Amino acid sequence: MRSPLLLVVLLAVAGCTETPTPRPDGGQNGTSIVLADRDEPTTLNPLLGYGAQGVSKIYDGLVEHRQDGSLTPQLAADLPEPAADGLSWTVKLRGDVKFTDGSTFGAEDVVATYTAALQNPVKERFSTLKSVEQVDPSTVRFTLTQVHAAFPHLLVLGVLPSEQAKPEGQPIGTGPYKVTEWKKGDRLLLESNDGYFDGAPKVKKLTVVFVTDDNQRARRMQDGEFDGTVLPPKIATQFAARSGLQVNYHRSADYRAVRLPAANPVTGNASIRLALNFAANRQAMIDSLLEGKGTLAYTPVPDALAEEFDPTAKFRFDKTEATRLLDVGGWVPGADGIRVREGVAARFTLMYPLGDDLRADLATAFAADAKAVGVDVQLAGLSWDAIRPRMDQDALLYGEGSPFDPDLMLYDLRGQGSPAADAALENGRRIIDPAQRAVAYKLFQQAFIATPSMAVLVFPEHAYVMRDSWNGYQPVVDPNSYGALAWGPWWNLEKWEPK
Numbered sequence: 001m002r003s004p005l006l007l008v009v010l011l012a013v014a015g016c017t018e019t020p021t022p023r024p025d026g027g028q029n030g031t032s033i034v035l036a037d038r039d040e041p042t043t044l045n046p047l048l049g050y051g052a053q054g055v056s057k058i059y060d061g062l063v064e065h066r067q068d069g070s071l072t073p074q075l076a077a078d079l080p081e082p083a084a085d086g087l088s089w090t091v092k093l094r095g096d097v098k099f100t101d102g103s104t105f106g107a108e109d110v111v112a113t114y115t116a117a118l119q120n121p122v123k124e125r126f127s128t129l130k131s132v133e134q135v136d137p138s139t140v141r142f143t144l145t146q147v148h149a150a151f152p153h154l155l156v157l158g159v160l161p162s163e164q165a166k167p168e169g170q171p172i173g174t175g176p177y178k179v180t181e182w183k184k185g186d187r188l189l190l191e192s193n194d195g196y197f198d199g200a201p202k203v204k205k206l207t208v209v210f211v212t213d214d215n216q217r218a219r220r221m222q223d224g225e226f227d228g229t230v231l232p233p234k235i236a237t238q239f240a241a242r243s244g245l246q247v248n249y250h251r252s253a254d255y256r257a258v259r260l261p262a263a264n265p266v267t268g269n270a271s272i273r274l275a276l277n278f279a280a281n282r283q284a285m286i287d288s289l290l291e292g293k294g295t296l297a298y299t300p301v302p303d304a305l306a307e308e309f310d311p312t313a314k315f316r317f318d319k320t321e322a323t324r325l326l327d328v329g330g331w332v333p334g335a336d337g338i339r340v341r342e343g344v345a346a347r348f349t350l351m352y353p354l355g356d357d358l359r360a361d362l363a364t365a366f367a368a369d370a371k372a373v374g375v376d377v378q379l380a381g382l383s384w385d386a387i388r389p390r391m392d393q394d395a396l397l398y399g400e401g402s403p404f405d406p407d408l409m410l411y412d413l414r415g416q417g418s419p420a421a422d423a424a425l426e427n428g429r430r431i432i433d434p435a436q437r438a439v440a441y442k443l444f445q446q447a448f449i450a451t452p453s454m455a456v457l458v459f460p461e462h463a464y465v466m467r468d469s470w471n472g473y474q475p476v477v478d479p480n481s482y483g484a485l486a487w488g489p490w491w492n493l494e495k496w497e498p499k
Contacts, residue, residue: 024227030469030498032205035484036217036229038355040188040210044171044179046113046158047120053402053481055491057190057206059158059173062091062110067476067492069304069403071152075105075159075174077138079152086147086432091155093138097197099161100178107134112162114142120167125154128429147430149437150407176201176494186210188485192494201494203470208484212355221465228466228490230483232358233293236463246468248489249293249461253302253403254480256362257456258350259396262417266348267395269341270417271329272375276455277315279322279373280366285458289361293461299445300410302459304403304477307438313445322373331374339374347376351390352397354381359397362457366397398454403477406441416453420446464489472496 024034043050046059054064064074073079077092097105114132117123128148135141144151164170171179174197177190188208192201209226211217218235220226233249240247258276260267267273277298286294295303298314331339331346339346350367352359360381367377380394387396402408407429414422424444431437462478472495482488 024225024467031203032207033203033227033470033493034207034209034225035490036209036211036220036226037483037485038210038212038214038217038230039483040185041485044182045167045169046160047116047122047165047167047169049121051156051158051486052122052125053404053479053486054156055487056158056173056175057177057485057493058171058175058179059160060097060175061156061158062093063152063155065153065156065404067474069477074156075110076155080142080155082432086149087144089142089144089151090135091140091142093140094197095138097174098195099172099174100193100195101161101172103161105159105174107137107140109159109162109165110134110140112165113157113159116160116165117157122157129154147432148407149429149432150405153405153408177206196494198494202497203493206484206493214355214357218465226467227469228464228484230488231463231465232361233291233461233463234289234361235357236465237291239465244468246466248464248466248473248475250464250475250478250482250488251295251304252459252462252478252480252482253304253401253409254399254459254462254478254482255297255300255302255401255456256359256458256460257297257300257398257400257454258363258366259391259398259454261392261395262453263392264348264394265344266346266375269329270451271325271331272346273452273455275322275325275329275373276366276370276375277452278318278325279369279375280315280455280457281317281369282457283317285362285365289358289365290458290460293463295459295461297456297459299448299456300401300413301406301441301445302401302403302477305406305441307434308406308441310442310445313442313449315449319373326373326375333374337374338376345376346374347378349378349380349390349394350397351380351382351387351394353387354383358460359399363397366455366457400480401459402479404479406437410441410444413453418447418451418453421448421451462488468499470496470498 060074062076063071066072077094080089080091111132111134128144130143130145132142176196178193180191181189190206192204194200217229221229236247239245262268282296303309331341334340350363352363370377421444424440427440428437478487
């Protein structure tokens with residue numbers, strides 16, 4: 001049986017009473033913080049996708065990523081140990097950890113969490129995991145269906161108490177913070193876990209307010225409602241000279257790309273895909289839309305992955321070459337300047353999420369570059385509920401990426417029309433030797449450039465406006481999951497102290 005404290009937590013999460021928001025200047029002693037985020041999580045359950053890249057505040061994984069992207073033990077006592085054949089990994093567990101309901105963390109919780117993971121939405125991430133078993137009270141073993149070099153990086157999954165390891169489970173973890181209230185559509189209220197095994201946080205209350213629109217977040221930050229928020233670089237610059245505030249920029253592995261679905265007769269055409277990559281003026285996008293705060297992108301592999309990154313895998317900006325490729329592909333200019341092939345106009349819809357100014361701006365710039373070579377891109381700003389059912393047919397201004405291991409973000413790109421790219425990704429997954437893996441991923445980048453499945457445009461720097469009231473900030477290279485409840489400046493909030 002778990003502690004009766006569980007009932008208290010459940011009542012707090014489900015309660016309807018008003019909870020006062022802490023002052024956005026940390027109060028008189030700096031022990032509370034109010035942050036604004038663009039995206040509200042759809043769930044707080046790791047089995048349904050919450051905290052997929054770690055540092056989720058509520059949960060701990062067996063391992064976590066350091067500031068430099070390498071792994072460090074978290075709920076594990078040591079880093080996972082592979083078997084000689086690479087088909088299993090053994091993990092020793094810490095013995096000094098409790099969940100926020102007061103119960104003791106142990107091997108049964110790890111087994112229950114990962115067994116449930118194989119039956120729930122996150123199962124796609126664990127496609128190589130065959131089973132997990134308890135070896136003894138402080139040891140678990142993961143058995144794989146094939147060698148998977150990056151498997152330890154997946155062990156950032158938040159561990160739940162065994163009886164909560166289900167889709168309807170309550171948000172109870174071992175992390176530095178615990179949920180006190182979630183006002184869906186408005187805010188999430190957290191308080192410190194003072195029994196945290198790695199030391200009680202000095203910031204005792206964390207309030208995350210959800211504001212989808214970039215300009216609205218900026219206005220409310222300017223009005224003093226928040227201690228910090230994420231903003232597009234173009235908007236963040238207005239805060240640079242304000243007293244008591246600082247603007248921090250993070251390098252990112254979070255690429256922005258135009259996803260070109262294969263099922264669409266225009267976006268699935270090889271000549272169109274290649275021509276659009278030559279037509280895109282990426283440098284102009286960085287200069288005009290990102291205020292220079294970004295890196296040119298041609299493939300999904302960021303330069304943050306220094307060993308695997310291939311600087312020669314790139315497209316030049318060349319409208320003449322784009323035009324030539326379209327001509328060779330049979331796309332003939334029509335009377336209105338839009339190209340046509342076998343009765344099909346070179347026209348498609350490019351979706352982007354409403355409220356995301358950067359994606360809207362990139363979509364607009366990309367459409368202008370495409371129009372210059374005779375491809376008509378119709379823009380559609382939509383809600384995610386409207387976007388999801390159309391992703392198989394309509395293009396999308398897409399965001400993805402990870403600075404931790406290339407397999408985490410690239411393996412799902414198989415099946416896009418390049419056997420050479422697919423073979424490289426399979427090798428990258430199965431090869432253990434780091435030098436050989438690096439070769440495989442460089443081969444992938446060369447294959448991607450030859451037959452691109454999308455137009456990767458930029459790695460934008462992430463811009464954050466923050467009140468200068470705490471010590472402890474450490475810059476990181478962000479993945480595509482960032483903000484108040486993930487990576488970004490608050491990734492190590494539990495280590496912050498008031499000035």
